Amino acid sequence: MLQIEIDHLNKHYGGFHALKDINIAIEQGAFVALVGPSGCGKSTLLRTLAGLEKTSSGDLRIAGESVVNKPPRERDVAMVFQSYALYPHMDVEHNMNYSMRLKRRPKQEIADRTRVAAETLGLGALLDRLPKALSGGQRQRVAMGRAIVRNPKVFLFDEPLSNLDAALRVHMRSEIRKLHERLKATSVYVTHDQVEAMTMADHIVVMRAGVIEQQGSPLELYDRPTNKFVAGFIGSPAMNFVPVTVSPEGGRLVLEKDPSQSLPLGRKLVPDARLLAGLRPEHLAFLGGPGDLAIKVIVEAVESTGSMTFVTASVASQQVVAAHSGRPGVGRDSEIILYISPNNVHLFDAETERAIR
Ligand SMILES: Nc1ncnc2c1ncn2[C@@H]1O[C@H](COP(=O)(O)OP(=O)(O)O)[C@@H](O)[C@H]1O
Ligand SMILES: [Mg+2]
Incomplete structure (x- = not known):
């Protein structure tokens, strides 16, 4: 069943x-990430779903029912913000059950739902603490608790982990994902962090x-990016883009920065077309296999995190990064060959930046 349908939605300020013209269909129980650079409209879209912003045109349906003319409290959605937005003078328990008290729900129901939410989030021992006596991670849990007690059809998250340090962020990612699975709700999660989107979501909207x-499953976006923007946004380190020109007979890619090098592709392309070859760092290898393409480069820098080695190399003035899970024995200023399988070469039109299949 479709839980959220966004239909030709427009918003003008x-x-x-x-x-x-936003179109998204979200299945009941799905975890959807809205991802993109700052200012692209992620929060606006989420706030429109919540009813905090009016739509200019188009339709929004939750559980089959149009909500464009419904106020936020009638939409059965709960939102969790980056800023937590906790009431500083209320303890954890009262922050969590504020909305139920506002609606004058029966005392027993309030107590029961607060207890269940607190247990779910491991906040049982902190119920009488004020927000100022909590760590960032605990505050974020309280903000989620406040959403959970409302038992909504849809959870909306707006960059909820941005204020946490890196280690806690990784931990909370899996917590939120587990929570999502336990509650069997539908979640829409805004982030500017593509790794967060890739690891948490079933469906990503870029x-x-x-x-x-583009929208699709994490691996669809990784394997078949529809344009240069998505290709460069999804994946870390980011995809390398090397300008190339198709050879006159159409079967090879000539490197624009070093025309002495060309790559046979095993298929015909439009002769003389100007393209960008997209090469993911993790697909550039230091040892070749049968059929691999070879690119001669000069090593400029070698950086290691211990588990991973990132080699920055150049072809003339064109830089490319290769990522290696081992410790390749390459030194600065040495000439080496980087290998890539033709199947892993993405091609984009240099003008339109659209993928060429
Ligand atoms: N109330 C508003 N009035 C005018 N412009 C706004 C308003 N809210 C957001 N915008 C603009 O809309 C664009 C999208 O903003 P936003 O949805 O907050 O981006 P994101 O969450 O992706 O960083 C931005 O250019 C922003 O300046
Ligand atoms: Mg935002």
Whole structure:
């Protein structure tokens, strides 16, 4: 069943077109990430779903029912913000059950739901603490608790982990994901962090400047990015883009920075077309296999995190990064060959930046 349907949605702020013809269908129980650079419209879209912003045109349906004219409290959604937005003078328990007290729910129901949410989140021992006596991670849990007690159809998260340090962020990612599975709710999760989106979501919506560039499963976006923007946004370190020109007979890619090097592709392309070859760092290997393409490069820098080694190399003035899970014995200023399987070469039109399949 579809839980959320966003249908030709547009949002204008005065003369500024913030959301442009947004179409998304979200299954009941799905975990969807909205990802994109700062300012692309992620929060606007989430706030529109919550009813905190009015739509300019288009429809929004939750559980089959249009909600565009419904106030936030009638939409059965709960939102968790980056800022936590806790009431500083209320303890954990009262922060969590504030919305139920506001609605004058029966005392027993309030107590029961608060207890269950606190147990779910491991906050049982902190119920009488004020927010100022909590760590960042605990505050974020309380903010989630406040959403959970409402037992909503849909959870909306707006960069909830941005204020936490790196280790806690990784931990909370899996906590939120587990919580999502336990509650069997539908979640829409905004982040500018593509790794967060890749690790948490079933379905990712990549946005730029108010437009959906592509949506699909994490691996669909990784394997078949529809344009240069998505290709460069998904994956870490980011994909390398090398300008190339198709040879006159159409079967090879000539490196624009070093025309003495060309790569046979095993298929015909439009002769003389100007393209970008997209090479993921993790697909560039130091040892070749049968059929691999070979690119001669000069090593500029070698950085190791212990488990991973990142080699920055150049072809003329074009830099490429290769990522290696071992410790390749390459030194600075040495000439080496990087190998890549033709299947792993992504091609984009240099003008339109659209993928060429
Ligand atoms: N209330 C508003 N009035 C005018 N412009 C706004 C308003 N809220 C957001 N915007 C603009 O809409 C765009 C998208 O903002 P936002 O949704 O907050 O981006 P994101 O969450 O992806 O960083 C930005 O250019 C922002 O300046
Ligand atoms: Mg935002």
